[in-house]
Amino acid sequence: MEGEATRVMVAVNESTIKGYPHASISSKGAFEWTLNKIVRSNTSGFKLLFLHVQVPDEDGFEDMDSIFASPDDFKGMKNRDKIRGLHLLEYFVNRCHEIGVPCEAWIKKGDPKEVICHEVKHVQPDLLVVGCRGLGPFQRVFVGTVSEFCVKHAECPVVTIKRSAAETPQDPIDD
Amino acid sequence: MEGEATRVMVAVNESTIKGYPHASISSKGAFEWTLNKIVRSNTSGFKLLFLHVQVPDEDGFEDMDSIFASPDDFKGMKNRDKIRGLHLLEYFVNRCHEIGVPCEAWIKKGDPKEVICHEVKHVQPDLLVVGCRGLGPFQRVFVGTVSEFCVKHAECPVVTIKRSAAETPQDPIDD
Numbered sequence: 001m002e003g004e005a006t007r008v009m010v011a012v013n014e015s016t017i018k019g020y021p022h023a024s025i026s027s028k029g030a031f032e033w034t035l036n037k038i039v040r041s042n043t044s045g046f047k048l049l050f051l052h053v054q055v056p057d058e059d060g061f062e063d064m065d066s067i068f069a070s071p072d073d074f075k076g077m078k079n080r081d082k083i084r085g086l087h088l089l090e091y092f093v094n095r096c097h098e099i100g101v102p103c104e105a106w107i108k109k110g111d112p113k114e115v116i117c118h119e120v121k122h123v124q125p126d127l128l129v130v131g132c133r134g135l136g137p138f139q140r141v142f143v144g145t146v147s148e149f150c151v152k153h154a155e156c157p158v159v160t161i162k163r164s165a166a167e168t169p170q171d172p173i174d175d
Numbered sequence: 176m177e178g179e180a181t182r183v184m185v186a187v188n189e190s191t192i193k194g195y196p197h198a199s200i201s202s203k204g205a206f207e208w209t210l211n212k213i214v215r216s217n218t219s220g221f222k223l224l225f226l227h228v229q230v231p232d233e234d235g236f237e238d239m240d241s242i243f244a245s246p247d248d249f250k251g252m253k254n255r256d257k258i259r260g261l262h263l264l265e266y267f268v269n270r271c272h273e274i275g276v277p278c279e280a281w282i283k284k285g286d287p288k289e290v291i292c293h294e295v296k297h298v299q300p301d302l303l304v305v306g307c308r309g310l311g312p313f314q315r316v317f318v319g320t321v322s323e324f325c326v327k328h329a330e331c332p333v334v335t336i337k338r339s340a341a342e343t344p345q346d347p348i349d350d
Contacts, residue, residue, distance in 0.1 A: 042217040
């Protein structure tokens with residue numbers, strides 16, 4: 001007889017190469033690692049909590065072709081973003097459903113590193129799993145890494161999962 | 176049917192307060208977290224690898240009362256150190272045996288942070304669990320933390336487990 005399930009939060013984002021609804025290589029890696037190495041066959045012992053943080057579209061480039069004539073048009077834009085995020089989460093939730101691992105998934109807007117740490121405070125998972133690109137120190141200066149920030153600031157144990165060399169795209173900044 | 180067990184390396188050290196053979200508060204915390212949150216009831220799905228790194232006694236203070244008259248006397252000193260380390264590991268191995276989790280344990284000498292990363296390279300665990308004292312930035316400058324070094328340099332996923340506030344001794348540098 002086991003106590004309450006171990007709650008593992010997995011931060012997921014979209015692919016920089018393929019865009020929505022495709023998950024980034026590092027998100028998929030973090031997820032598969034969690035299933036294969038931690039959950040294993042003990043599907044009832046764990047609950048996965050998928051958090052997707054959407055970065056507000058600063059330049060609005062994606063909406064250049066849209067015509068905004070009423071407040072509802074802006075609502076439409078926001079809904080479209082949200083739907084994209086939902087399709088991303090669908091991938092993870094479907095996989096969990098197939099395997100029989102209980103899960104929850106939700107979307108937030110903002111700066112991913114800040115929002116992840118804020119949600120950790122609120123949700124209090126037992127473990128936060130974050131994928132990372134495994135960039136060198138030189139590249140990190142320009143890119144900034146969500147995982148490093150979470151390791152320092154998240155109020156729960158954090159594990160970062162680097163992509164394998166085989167999965168790393170030609171430009172390692174892609175994901 | 177599951178594949179090979181998930182191999183979790185747990186770095187353990189002696190208590191700064193009680194000394195050998197007592198384990199430090201943070202080592203015990205890291206170990207209990209691994210059992211309660213990761214292994215859970217799936218005892219055959221995991222193998223725990225306990226590594227204890229002994230710091231060579233630089234000032235030799237502990238051996239001030241010893242008389243060294245032959246090379247064998249030095250051997251005796253080294254053996255005594257090793258036996259202390261073995262008693263520390265016994266605690267963890269016994270606990271695993273009680274619960275039925277397969278494990279291995281071994282001792283190395285050297286700078287803990289360097290040796291842990293070296294052993295990770297050699298042993299290639301799926302996860303390294305390191306306890307930490309959860310010191311503030313000011314204290315960290317003087318103490319240096321093994322866990323931070325491992326997060327940056329170990330070639331496997333690393334999770335650091337902070338002591339709870341309730342477990343933290345009056346002087347947080349103690350462990």
